[in-house]
Amino acid sequence: MSxxxxxxxxxxxxxxxxxxxxxxxxxxxxxxxxxxxxxxxREILSxxxxxxxxxTEIGAAVDTSIxxxxxxxxxxxxxxxxxxxxxxxxxKGREMKVYAPASEPFVVxxxxxxxxxxxxxxxxxxxx
Numbered sequence: 001m002s003x004x005x006x007x008x009x010x011x012x013x014x015x016x017x018x019x020x021x022x023x024x025x026x027x028x029x030x031x032x033x034x035x036x037x038x039x040x041x042r043e044i045l046s047x048x049x050x051x052x053x054x055x056t057e058i059g060a061a062v063d064t065s066i067x068x069x070x071x072x073x074x075x076x077x078x079x080x081x082x083x084x085x086x087x088x089x090x091x092k093g094r095e096m097k098v099y100a101p102a103s104e105p106f107v108v109x110x111x112x113x114x115x116x117x118x119x120x121x122x123x124x125x126x127x128x
Contacts, residue, residue: 020080020106023116029108035079040064041072045081045101052085052100073099081106 022029036042043062047053053061059069076082085100109119 021116021119022106022108024108024110032079032081032106032108035072035075035081038072040068041076044069044072045076048082048099048101052098054088054096054098056096058099 022032036045040062044058047058047061055066055069055073058073059066062069073082077084080102082099083102084097086098088096088098090096109115
């Protein structure tokens with residue numbers, strides 16, 4: 001059966017590279033920080049920065065169960081840190097999602113409302 005189905009599906013990680021600026025007092029930032037609160041979640045994100053992977057591959061790389069990987073992937077996806085970048089087929093012909101890190105850089109900032117626009121512009125020009 002090997003060779004009948006592609007094992008390396010298309011993996012598309014989009015994004016324009018524009019930095020994502022998060023302010024410490026925003027609700028979105030709370031979700032972002034909580035999604036990275038555990039060592040396992042950070043290991044998963046680091047693993048994906050090395051190579052887009054399926055949940056099974058991630059579990060093997062970070063030495064944890066698939067259920068634990070899927071739990072953390074769900075949190076990382078909700079926080080817009082990970083995306084489903086494509087699909088692959090297993091040797092048994094099962095379609096598997098391939099996960100990758102979201103492509104845009106991010107910065108978490110502390111400051112008042114008056115600082116936001118100028119700071120976001122400065123960060124964007126610095127990263128260009």
